[in-house]
Amino acid sequence: MKNWPAWVSNSPQTEPGLIVRTTALTLAVGAAFFCACDDRPVSKGRASWSDRTTEWGLRFRHETGARGRFDLPEIMGGGVALFDADADGDADLYLTNGNRDPATGAIAPGGPRNGFFRNEGGRFVDTTDESMLGDSGYGMGVAVGDTDNDGDLDVYVANLGADRLYTNDGRGVFTEATATAGLGLGGWSSSAVFLDYDGDGWLDLFVTRYVTYFAEKRCTDAAGRDDYCGPSVFAPQADRLYRNRGDGTFEDVSESSGISRSIGRGLGVVAFDANGDRRIDLYVANDGDANHLWTQQPDGRFVDEALLLGVAYNQAGETEAGMGVLAEDLDGDGTYDLFVTHLSEESNTLYRRAGATFRDLSGASGLAAESLPYTGFGSAAIDLDLDGALDLIVANGRVSGGFETGGASPWDRFAESNQVFLNLGDGRFAELPWESGGISRGIAVADLDGDGDDDWVVANLEGSPEVWINDSEQRSHWLAVRALLAQPRRDALGATAVVVLDGQRLVRRIDRGGGYLSSREALARFGLGSRTDIGPVKIVWPDGVEEDFAIPGVDRVVELTRGEGTRP
Amino acid sequence: MSVTRGTFATILLGVALHGCGSTAPTIDLTGMEPPVRQLIESRTAALNKAPAAETWGALGDALLAHGLETEAADCYARAVESASDPFEWLYLQALAISGGASGPDRAIDLFVRALDLRPDDGLAQLRLALSQQGSGRHEDAERSFERALKLDPGLQRARRGWGQELLALGRYEAAIEALDRAVALEPRDAAGWSALAQAFAASGRDDQALVAARRARTGRELPGFSDPIWLAHVLQNGVSASRRFERAQRALGAGDIVEARIQVEAILDQRAEDADAHYLMGSIESRSGNGAEAERRFERALELNPVHVRGLLAWAALAGNAGRLEEARVLIERAGAVTPRDPSIVLALAENLRRSGDLEGAVEAYERLVELEPESARIRMNLGLIYEQTGRLAAAIETYARAVDLDPASPAAGRLESLDR
Numbered sequence: 004m005k006n007w008p009a010w011v012s013n014s015p016q017t018e019p020g021l022i023v024r025t026t027a028l029t030l031a032v033g034a035a036f037f038c039a040c041d042d043r044p045v046s047k048g049r050a051s052w053s054d055r056t057t058e059w060g061l062r063f064r065h066e067t068g069a070r071g072r073f074d075l076p077e078i079m080g081g082g083v084a085l086f087d088a089d090a091d092g093d094a095d096l097y098l099t100n101g102n103r104d105p106a107t108g109a110i111a112p113g114g115p116r117n118g119f120f121r122n123e124g125g126r127f128v129d130t131t132d133e134s135m136l137g138d139s140g141y142g143m144g145v146a147v148g149d150t151d152n153d154g155d156l157d158v159y160v161a162n163l164g165a166d167r168l169y170t171n172d173g174r175g176v177f178t179e180a181t182a183t184a185g186l187g188l189g190g191w192s193s194s195a196v197f198l199d200y201d202g203d204g205w206l207d208l209f210v211t212r213y214v215t216y217f218a219e220k221r222c223t224d225a226a227g228r229d230d231y232c233g234p235s236v237f238a239p240q241a242d243r244l245y246r247n248r249g250d251g252t253f254e255d256v257s258e259s260s261g262i263s264r265s266i267g268r269g270l271g272v273v274a275f276d277a278n279g280d281r282r283i284d285l286y287v288a289n290d291g292d293a294n295h296l297w298t299q300q301p302d303g304r305f306v307d308e309a310l311l312l313g314v315a316y317n318q319a320g321e322t323e324a325g326m327g328v329l330a331e332d333l334d335g336d337g338t339y340d341l342f343v344t345h346l347s348e349e350s351n352t353l354y355r356r357a358g359a360t361f362r363d364l365s366g367a368s369g370l371a372a373e374s375l376p377y378t379g380f381g382s383a384a385i386d387l388d389l390d391g392a393l394d395l396i397v398a399n400g401r402v403s404g405g406f407e408t409g410g411a412s413p414w415d416r417f418a419e420s421n422q423v424f425l426n427l428g429d430g431r432f433a434e435l436p437w438e439s440g441g442i443s444r445g446i447a448v449a450d451l452d453g454d455g456d457d458d459w460v461v462a463n464l465e466g467s468p469e470v471w472i473n474d475s476e477q478r479s480h481w482l483a484v485r486a487l488l489a490q491p492r493r494d495a496l497g498a499t500a501v502v503v504l505d506g507q508r509l510v511r512r513i514d515r516g517g518g519y520l521s522s523r524e525a526l527a528r529f530g531l532g533s534r535t536d537i538g539p540v541k542i543v544w545p546d547g548v549e550e551d552f553a554i555p556g557v558d559r560v561v562e563l564t565r566g567e568g569t570r571p
Numbered sequence: 572m573s574v575t576r577g578t579f580a581t582i583l584l585g586v587a588l589h590g591c592g593s594t595a596p597t598i599d600l601t602g603m604e605p606p607v608r609q610l611i612e613s614r615t616a617a618l619n620k621a622p623a624a625e626t627w628g629a630l631g632d633a634l635l636a637h638g639l640e641t642e643a644a645d646c647y648a649r650a651v652e653s654a655s656d657p658f659e660w661l662y663l664q665a666l667a668i669s670g671g672a673s674g675p676d677r678a679i680d681l682f683v684r685a686l687d688l689r690p691d692d693g694l695a696q697l698r699l700a701l702s703q704q705g706s707g708r709h710e711d712a713e714r715s716f717e718r719a720l721k722l723d724p725g726l727q728r729a730r731r732g733w734g735q736e737l738l739a740l741g742r743y744e745a746a747i748e749a750l751d752r753a754v755a756l757e758p759r760d761a762a763g764w765s766a767l768a769q770a771f772a773a774s775g776r777d778d779q780a781l782v783a784a785r786r787a788r789t790g791r792e793l794p795g796f797s798d799p800i801w802l803a804h805v806l807q808n809g810v811s812a813s814r815r816f817e818r819a820q821r822a823l824g825a826g827d828i829v830e831a832r833i834q835v836e837a838i839l840d841q842r843a844e845d846a847d848a849h850y851l852m853g854s855i856e857s858r859s860g861n862g863a864e865a866e867r868r869f870e871r872a873l874e875l876n877p878v879h880v881r882g883l884l885a886w887a888a889l890a891g892n893a894g895r896l897e898e899a900r901v902l903i904e905r906a907g908a909v910t911p912r913d914p915s916i917v918l919a920l921a922e923n924l925r926r927s928g929d930l931e932g933a934v935e936a937y938e939r940l941v942e943l944e945p946e947s948a949r950i951r952m953n954l955g956l957i958y959e960q961t962g963r964l965a966a967a968i969e970t971y972a973r974a975v976d977l978d979p980a981s982p983a984a985g986r987l988e989s990l991d992r
Binding site: 189190215217218219223224225226227228229238241257258263264266293310311313315316318319320321322348350363365366371372375 | 638639770781944973
């Protein structure tokens with residue numbers, strides 16, 4: 004074609020080779036808690052957790068590549084994944100990183116890259132080189148799932164710039180398969196999640212898209228000081244849904260499925276059955292736009308029903324700056340609720356399932372006021388004290404305007420405390436003290452030390468990640484459920500595990516997605532308190548079929564395979 | 572001008588200034604525009620010379636005007652302590668802290684104290700309601716909004732707020748009535764429409780909810796409401812060039828050329844070598860029909876910043892409109908070399924190629940544009956037209972159909988009908 008400038012066509016990006024990394028800063032903190040609510044002291048026993056980053060040998064530094072230009076991408080990363088990459092039974096760690104060009108994400112040789120750390124019995128050993136997972140794109144999110152049904156876990160990296168798919172050889176060595184798979188989406192992707200939306204046995208992929216970013220747009224605060232632009236300055240994007248054809252390739256079905264019919268500045272996503280019709284739906288937290296709840300129709304298309312189900316806006320009908328999102332049973336009523344983190348001066352929002360729709364009950368739950376001063380990103384629901392009620396951990400860190408000084412680094416002004424909220428079991432939460440916090444973004448959860456309770460890793464922007472081990476004095480019992488499909492033998496993402504405890508129906512999702520830019524272990528973990536006689540575990544498979552499984556005992560991980568239980 | 576992170580700390584140490592309050596917060600002047608810095612320094616000097624409610628308050632006003640809310644709140648607190656009638660200082664102190672990390676709770680106490688002094692002040696009542704809303708005290712906020720409306724029924728912001736609180740309290744029919752009146756008073760109020768959509772949805776009126784949600788998407792965030800106290804104390808402290816840029820762009824967008832010119836002239840008085848200001852003035856001249864002067868301004872902007880993308884595009888538009896298509900294309904390609912993913916640049920190139928008769932080039936550019944802006948019915952309509960012109964009728968029909976799918980009101984519907992015949 005004549006007179007055609009090179010910049011009109013997409014050009015492939017090249018891969019650099021070197022890595023630069025610095026020593027992690029670590030801090031150990033123990034915390035005992037005792038909370039007071041409505042002037043009534045509430046004691047929930049003892050829980051403690053501590054920063055074991057040093058003990059676990061984790062040395063990694065997230066680098067933004069900031070050059071004083073206040074490019075929006077540099078304040079948004081990064082993500083973290085905990086998954087068993089080498090099939091040795093424990094969770095390995097993957098962290099996304101920035102690179103030297105936060106304006107475009109363009110790869111430059113020798114810049115920062117993502118890090119992979121093999122869990123070797125209580126230590127994270129840097130095996131980035133061996134694993135071939137050192138992606139050098141400007142990293143945002145990470146999704147994990149078995150895309151080729153070969154029984155191991157593959158990795159999708161969402162970048163500013165081209166996304167990448169890495170397939171696993173079963174031993175934790177990965178091969179980039181982006182081009183073959185027909186992925187490699189450019190622009191700005193944020194969170195991603197694998198799900199089998201069409202029930203054909205192959206994991207499909209949903210990618211949230213943030214904004215069309217242009218580096219020449221500069222923003223200032225009221226006194227004229229350079230500052231990060233808000234997302235509303237940039238155009239929102241349509242999210243993408245890719246159907247796995249089962250032959251190693253993916254088909255972009257964003258248009259035909261209806262997903263591209265509504266746009267937004269998407270950051271967080273969770274896949275779950277939101278309306279109880281036994282089809283997987285998708286909830287997307289949008290930054291400053293109405294959230295999306297894509298409910299799957301019988302013909303496989305998706306319709307945005309967020310407004311009609313009460314989760315597009317908060318209870319006052321306002322759009323909020325949605326960041327991360329969880330779908331878990333936070334009120335113990337046997338249905339999934341939604342928890343969305345937001346900007347400071349907006350509360351984090353708890354949408355509780357109420358009949359056929361959801362209601363914003365953030366204020367009544369005690370989660371609203373405590374979150375107003377903070378900018379929330381990652382979050383995770385874990386049962387800290389194994390009492391059967393899911394508690395919340397939230398990663399915070401500002402995105403603009405932090406001009407008070409006093410710290411050693413200009414980044415210090417963006418740092419905020421992270422938060423832990425204990426579930427009091429009556430629909431309310433109480434904040435517990437947690438001495439932590441850089442500019443935190445992603446959180447991923449897994450039982451790192453094998454003691455039955457969940458531990459977690461926090462990804463910090465322009466800083467070192469933190470390994471937090473739950474070392475509460477556990478007198479309570481627990482059960483962890485791995486739900487597997489028989490053929491292919493992989494985690495049944497989208498299934499629900501159910502335990503009945505003292506007449507209360509506890510439900511946990513089998514999933515890896517949720518939170519912000521991150522991916523967690525796909526186990527359903529139940530705190531059982533003092534109970535050991537819990538009866539059968541019910542698995543509701545993704546297609547709605549139910550099976551009951553007798554459990555040999557508690558305080559263990561059980562693997563339940565489809566077809567081996569009894570149909571109720 | 573941007574301050575790099577590497578030099579930030581050094582600059583900070585050199586210009587630290589002690590401000591207000593018993594614990595004397597440090598004010599970071601790094602990176603501030605010189606007039607703002609000078610204003611704060613002069614108000615501080617006046618305070619040091621004659622500490623009094625007025626001088627504490629005057630420094631607070633200057634700090635609040637330029638976004639230093641925490642420090643302003645400390646100054647107002649000192650003004651409250653020493654004033655004989657502290658109403659306005661209490662009001663301003665509450666305003667200064669209402670958005671800060673200490674949250675709206677402290678602001679609520681201060682507004683309540685102010686209202687004790689002047690119970691019939693509608694604005695203070697509205698501010699109290701907004702703070703209560705911000706802290707999730709829905710029942711208190713609902714009562715305060717209603718009280719504010721009794722004092723001043725024309726307060727659109729109070730009308731919307733009242734509707735939002737009725738919605739939060741689950742009183743959906745009352746919320747619909749209040750919000751309906753709020754959006755009638757201000758039909759562009761995106762937040763009013765989204766709350767109305769939520770109220771309709773909650774009351775099972777799904778069709779009306781979807782209509783209101785569409786209005787919310789096409790509405791906008793409203794600027795603040797008229798506030799005489801804010802006007803008298805804060806706005807008279809000058810406006811930074813950054814804020815003037817915002818105002819000029821907003822005025823230009825609303826077609827208020829006079830206001831836009833006032834703002835840009837004020838910027839150029841301070842910053843004669845500012846490329847953005849010359850670009851904006853070029854846009855104003857262009858909108859005023861002064862093409863030659865506009866081109867001169869764009870040329871100046873590009874002398875000062877050769878990669879000023881908006882300047883390149885604006886100049887290209889002028890050149891293109893004057894029939895100088897080749898010259899325009901060179902300018903567009905210069906812009907595209909800077910930001911290749913900017914849809915507006917690809918659109919400018921596509922249109923330039925179409926007008927130049929290079930329809931194959933235009934098709935390729937439009938196809939690229941569809942990738943960048945998959946939701947734009949207008950782009951698909953344009954692409955469909957070129958498909959039609961080049962005889963690719965099947966592609967044209969498919970493209971028009973998608974445009975209509977995206978926007979049922981798209982003129983592509985007419986083309987589809989015509990092709991069907």
